[in-house]
Amino acid sequence: MHIAGCTTKILSCHSAREYFEWGYELFALKREEKAFHAFTRSLECDPLDLDVYEQVSRLYAGKGNYQQSLAFYEQALRLFPACARLHEKRAEVE
Known part of the structure; x- marks a missing residue:
């Protein structure tokens, strides 16, 4: 797979x-x-998709941005308390 195809694929998606x-x-x-970018677009289409919040949190944690990771978990927990x-995944980041 090449990077140019990535942008084309993202633009051709139609659902969250x-x-x-x-x-x-x-x-x-x-x-x-x-x-x-793809996860952000997914949330724009369906802001209640729990899987997306988890993946974005993982992305931030993987880059060492634990504050942003926790913020996404907090946002998801407001929707799904x-x-x-x-709660377990959030505790792993802390």
């Missing part, structure tokens, strides 16, 4: 899930900036 899946693929390929998995 498609953006999420593409972001996940980019994340696996260590294309963090493009993954972040009873989600035990979110």
Whole structure:
């Protein structure tokens, strides 16, 4: 896969899930900036997708930006306060 194709693929996505899946693929390929863009687009389409919040938090934590990672977990916890998995993942970052 080449970088030029990444932008084309992102522009051709039409749903939150498609953006999420593409972001996940980019994340696996260590294309963090493009993954972040795809995840952001996914949240614009569906701001209640818990998976996206987790992936963006992982992206930030992987770059050493723990404050931003925690902020995304906090944002997700405001939406899903009873989600035990979110509480566990957030605690791992602290």
